Amino acid sequence: MDYEISAEHLGFCYGNKEVLKNINLKIKEGSFISIIGPNGSGKSTLLKTLSGFLKPQRGAVLIGEENLKELSQREISKRLSMVPQNILLEFDFKVKDIVLMGRHPYIKRLKGETPEDIKIVEKAMRYTNILEFSDRLYNELSGGEKQRVILAQALAQQPRVLLLDEPISHLDLQHQVEILDLIKRMSMEEGLASIAVLHDLNMASAYSDHIVMLKAGEIFCEGEPEKVLTAENIAHVFNTDVTVSKNPVTGKTYIYPISTIPKKKRDTKIHIICGGGSGSKLIKELADNGFTVSTGVLNIGDSDWAASKEYELDVAEETPFLNITQKAYEKNLELALAAYCIVLMPIYFSKANIRNLELLTEKQLKDKKIYILGDRDFEKRDYTGGEARSLYKGLKKQLNVIQLEEYELIEALLKADEGNE
Numbered sequence: 365m366d367y368e369i370s371a372e373h374l375g376f377c378y379g380n381k382e383v384l385k386n387i388n389l390k391i392k393e394g395s396f397i398s399i400i401g402p403n404g405s406g407k408s409t410l411l412k413t414l415s416g417f418l419k420p421q422r423g424a425v426l427i428g429e430e431n432l433k434e435l436s437q438r439e440i441s442k443r444l445s446m447v448p449q450n451i452l453l454e455f456d457f458k459v460k461d462i463v464l465m466g467r468h469p470y471i472k473r474l475k476g477e478t479p480e481d482i483k484i485v486e487k488a489m490r491y492t493n494i495l496e497f498s499d500r501l502y503n504e505l506s507g508g509e510k511q512r513v514i515l516a517q518a519l520a521q522q523p524r525v526l527l528l529d530e531p532i533s534h535l536d537l538q539h540q541v542e543i544l545d546l547i548k549r550m551s552m553e554e555g556l557a558s559i560a561v562l563h564d565l566n567m568a569s570a571y572s573d574h575i576v577m578l579k580a581g582e583i584f585c586e587g588e589p590e591k592v593l594t595a596e597n598i599a600h601v602f603n604t605d606v607t608v609s610k611n612p613v614t615g616k617t618y619i620y621p622i623s624t625i626p627k628k629k630r631d632t633k634i635h636i637i638c639g640g641g642s643g644s645k646l647i648k649e650l651a652d653n654g655f656t657v658s659t660g661v662l663n664i665g666d667s668d669w670a671a672s673k674e675y676e677l678d679v680a681e682e683t684p685f686l687n688i689t690q691k692a693y694e695k696n697l698e699l700a701l702a703a704y705c706i707v708l709m710p711i712y713f714s715k716a717n718i719r720n721l722e723l724l725t726e727k728q729l730k731d732k733k734i735y736i737l738g739d740r741d742f743e744k745r746d747y748t749g750g751e752a753r754s755l756y757k758g759l760k761k762q763l764n765v766i767q768l769e770e771y772e773l774i775e776a777l778l779k780a781d782e783g784n785e
């Protein structure tokens with residue numbers, strides 16, 4: 365496998381302060397790599413060392429087979445371009461002149477730029493969609509436009525490696541996406557190895573082929589986003605608790621920080637009859653809203669059981685593949701009796717869990733509100749040969765049963781809780 369840029373046992377110190385320790389990296393052409401890590405972990409220093417701007421005291425940086433320290437600055441610039449952090453600096457030049465600066469490593473002294481250079485500059489400007497303002501002054505552009513100009517300059521350099529220090533930090537969401545899309549396209553279409561320092565972990569997850577996570581100057585972990593962006597790694601390196609899930613649209617890992625501000629604790633208790641993942645979202649929403657939630661009867665290992673454990677809920681649980689035992693039934697009843705209301709999620713019923721439905725017809729619960737969510741296609745959810753269906757029919761006739769949508773339920777519960785205060 366050919367690698368475009370690699371670091372071998374790289375070490376760097378500012379004076380006697382060791383900032384990078386034994387960094388080993390191999391980055392392939394056409395790939396998008398993010399470097400993440402907390403403030404001061406050495407991300408910018410690593411990028412500057414890879415670019416040749418800082419000279420490492422230990423180890424080496426190789427571009428292809430060539431050792432960076434053997435190359436002149438002009439030769440380095442033909443292979444690698446660096447987009448620095450502060451692109452908002454004042455540059456009193458026209459856009460096209462700034463992009464043309466990218467050709468400096470190629471332009472021979474006294475000869476000036478060739479028609480070929482002009483063609484390359486135009487192509488870079490077309491690629492980054494800035495041709496229309498090629499005659500405008502850089503200082504008069506917006507942050508997003510400036511970033512595109514600097515990327516066009518980097519592209520005009522025709523590098524094999526593109527290094528970017530926080531390329532989206534000054535941009536609004538639309539321009540963040542625009543710039544990362546552009547960098548990703550440059551990597552895929554031009555075969556560039558792009559290495560970006562990113563603070564936004566979700567953007568790193570969405571765009572990277574590979575993530576390098578730094579902690580105190582060392583690589584703590586690297587690999588595909590889902591391997592690196594785990595709650596454990598993030599807690600360890602960023603000292604922050606997060607929940608990690610999959611974005612339902614893109615399938616990419618999505619990180620959501622858990623606030624350390626204590627939530628408003630509510631007195632209202634809610635018992636949820638769920639299973640097979642039908643209750644996970646509601647569990648999260650109710651727990652996040654400060655309600656005391658319990659669940660049951662759930663098989664140990666079921667995804668709603670796992671969500672209940674994650675939120676440290678009281679659960680009536682059962683060994684998988686067993687019919688609900690008397691002990692689990694009684695625990696379920698106890699939790700239901702202690703709750704303000706019971707919620708029935710649209711679960712499948714078999715002989716194993718039919719007692720979850722029986723529970724709701726218990727006389728002892730006749731004064732409890734029972735909310736039924738998602739009352740559709742019950743027949744398709746009945747694997748008991750009709751027994752569950754007739755119980756369900758009877759249940760719906762009970763005066764304490766109300767059918768609702770999930771959002772209506774949360775509104776109703778918030779209102780009820782506030783009324784109880």
Ligand SMILES: Nc1ncnc2c1ncn2[C@@H]1O[C@H](COP(=O)(O)OP(=O)(O)OP(=O)(O)O)[C@@H](O)[C@H]1O
Nearest residue numbers: 378379381383401402403404405406407408409410
């Ligand atoms: N020129 C310098 N002289 C001395 N120490 C420096 C210099 N530049 C950075 N440092 C120190 O090196 C360490 C790593 O800094 P670096 O800027 O590489 O971190 P970073 O991960 O990019 O941080 P941030 O996320 O805050 O930008 C920090 O402790 C910083 O104070």
